[in-house]
Amino acid sequence: MKTRDSDTVKTDTERTSSRILEILDVKGKVTETGAMTSPCSDYDSAEKIYRARHPWSIYKAPFADMKKGMDRLRVELPKDGWKIVKDGMDGTQGNSPQIIAESKGREFAVDVRLHKEVKAEDSPPLLEVTVESACYRSK
Template sequence: MRTRDSDTVKAGVERASSRIAEILDVKGKVVKTGAMTSHCSDYGTDEEVYRARHPWSIHKAPFTDMQKGMDRLRVELPKDGWQIIRDGVDGSRAGSPQIVAESKGGEFAVDIRLHRASKVGNAPDLLEVTVESACYRSEQGLPRHP
């Protein structure tokens, strides 16, 4: 397992997220947070092993535009050095379309899901994206949180 600088890893996750947003090219309301660092659950919380995650979503866009964005990802991610690991439906009751991909070298992974609007709870059509880093040991010990 690599030892890395937490700020560098978070910046890399945000760059990968930005590139995925460019490929999607969906005009809507983007709900975005900055990348966050958390313990890597693969190693438990007793280990000083971390992962950076950058979740964000798009809503208030036509569902067909979001579907076209998913189609662009299927074509463009492999051209950008990503390997699509899964392209199908997630395990939810709704069976939402899902693409899971890993970057060349396995440094980053992305999980993209397209959710149809729900009449129960008034949930809108939503394109959900989560980019995360591979697990790493922090050079500084415990990562700084904003």
């Protein structure tokens, strides 16, 4: 397992997120969050093993545009060095379309879900993205 600087990993995770946003190419509002570091659940917390996570969403965009963004991911991620490991429904109550991909070398994973509008709950359509780094030992 690599020993890395947490700030560098967070920066790399945000850079990877920006690339996913470019590929999606959906014009809407994007939540303003930065990458966060959290302990890797696969390891004992005393070992100082972490991963960076960058969750964000696109909203206030037409559902059809978000769907096209998902289609672009299916085509462009493999060209960009990613392997799609899941492309189907997420199994939640809303059964949203989901793409999970891992970068070449498995430094990063991305989980993208497309949520439909739910009028009864006043919930607009949403494209939810989480980019996660591989686990690393903190310097």
